[in-house]
Amino acid sequence: MLNRIASFFAAEPVRVSAVLRLPLLALIGVLVVIWEVDHWLPGLYAVVLGIWAVAAVLWLVAVLRGPVPWWAGWASTGVDVLMILVLCLVSGGATAALLPVFFLLPIAVAFQDRPMLTALLGTGTATAYLGAWVVYSKRDDSVGLPNVVYTHFGFLLWGAVAMTALCVVLVRRQARVAKLQAVRRQLVSEAMQADERHNREVAENLHDGPLQTLLAARLDLDELQENNDDPALEALRDALQQTAAALRSTVTQLHPQVLAQLGLTPALRELLRQFESRTHYEIEADLDDVGKPESQQLLHRAARELLANIHKHADATTVRVGLTRRDDRVVLTVSDDGKGFDPAIIEQYVADGHIGLGSLLARFDAMGGSLEVISEEGHGTQVTVTSPPEPSLGEPAEIRT
Numbered sequence: 001m002l003n004r005i006a007s008f009f010a011a012e013p014v015r016v017s018a019v020l021r022l023p024l025l026a027l028i029g030v031l032v033v034i035w036e037v038d039h040w041l042p043g044l045y046a047v048v049l050g051i052w053a054v055a056a057v058l059w060l061v062a063v064l065r066g067p068v069p070w071w072a073g074w075a076s077t078g079v080d081v082l083m084i085l086v087l088c089l090v091s092g093g094a095t096a097a098l099l100p101v102f103f104l105l106p107i108a109v110a111f112q113d114r115p116m117l118t119a120l121l122g123t124g125t126a127t128a129y130l131g132a133w134v135v136y137s138k139r140d141d142s143v144g145l146p147n148v149v150y151t152h153f154g155f156l157l158w159g160a161v162a163m164t165a166l167c168v169v170l171v172r173r174q175a176r177v178a179k180l181q182a183v184r185r186q187l188v189s190e191a192m193q194a195d196e197r198h199n200r201e202v203a204e205n206l207h208d209g210p211l212q213t214l215l216a217a218r219l220d221l222d223e224l225q226e227n228n229d230d231p232a233l234e235a236l237r238d239a240l241q242q243t244a245a246a247l248r249s250t251v252t253q254l255h256p257q258v259l260a261q262l263g264l265t266p267a268l269r270e271l272l273r274q275f276e277s278r279t280h281y282e283i284e285a286d287l288d289d290v291g292k293p294e295s296q297q298l299l300h301r302a303a304r305e306l307l308a309n310i311h312k313h314a315d316a317t318t319v320r321v322g323l324t325r326r327d328d329r330v331v332l333t334v335s336d337d338g339k340g341f342d343p344a345i346i347e348q349y350v351a352d353g354h355i356g357l358g359s360l361l362a363r364f365d366a367m368g369g370s371l372e373v374i375s376e377e378g379h380g381t382q383v384t385v386t387s388p389p390e391p392s393l394g395e396p397a398e399i400r401t
Helices: 002-011 015-035 043-066 071-108 115-139 146-226 229-253 257-262 264-278 296-314 345-351 358-367
Strands: 284-287 317-325 329-336 370-375 381-385
Touching: 015 043, 015 071, 043 071, 071 115, 115 146, 146 229, 146 358, 257 264, 257 296, 257 317, 264 284, 264 296, 264 317, 296 329, 296 358, 296 381, 358 370, 358 381
Parallel strands: 284 317
Antiparallel strands: 317 329, 329 381, 370 381
């Protein structure tokens, strides 16, 4: 739960500002209530604050329910500046009570990781604060323009510079982290490509060497059996046949020809056909044609590993496999109606040396994808595998199996 909250706040700065705006509005109301001055236009002040509060609630609901548009940060900040300026103009002497709010505006914008916008808003709010006092002093000669206003103006400018500098530092650190993540993905990608090349070379050597030798030996044994009915020869032939079949299976796992030649969807269909022929499970497949994504080797390996785990541990009767494309990612889902398990034990499995599922988690995380396990004891398991961002492959045609 804490991880989800952290990822929520890290993903959308506009949503952070939308959440923090509500307690800020409450504080504005409290400040003015406890500040003992006669408001210039108290009725209008309450109306403006109420409108702003309603708009803030509606905006929060909007950004939580749907995607955040690119202009959301600019628009919400502009409304904040406008509303605070209006409150200052109608609050009379209570303008001084709103001083902390002006300090918070550039802080809120700093969440958007935009140093230039932070600087512009920081200097703009300082100027707006001074301008509100100038307007009020002209309307009410008995108050004038206190010297402390200039001090407040200086503090606001200092806050704008400080927030801008902080924003610059955060943006640079974020850029370094992004660069390190890109290097990490590149290293993992190169390692996987080297692994694939090695698997292909081993598969070719096994196919052209030991497998061919076994097949030739079996043919020679068939010729020998035609003139000899020795049962030992039949047992030897069966052993050669089983060894050749096992070697073929190993070659296919190391370098699936269907995957290399036809793409991910046909390869998954073939994998499910083989899995169904060797086991007693009922297979329900819903596979879209996703072409040949760059991460097809990793997705195919994930499907093979997940099916193997179901066969070893799930005690299931039905297996469901789905494959689709969502925007620039390919999504693979594998679920079963087995006994389920506690996903928290995956880390313990990795610590104990069972690295199958843990290795997949690490690979997808390093490549910018994800692997999510939803399971509960007695209620089956669903694993959702999301590929790293893929280049556009066009609109996929739908294939059902």
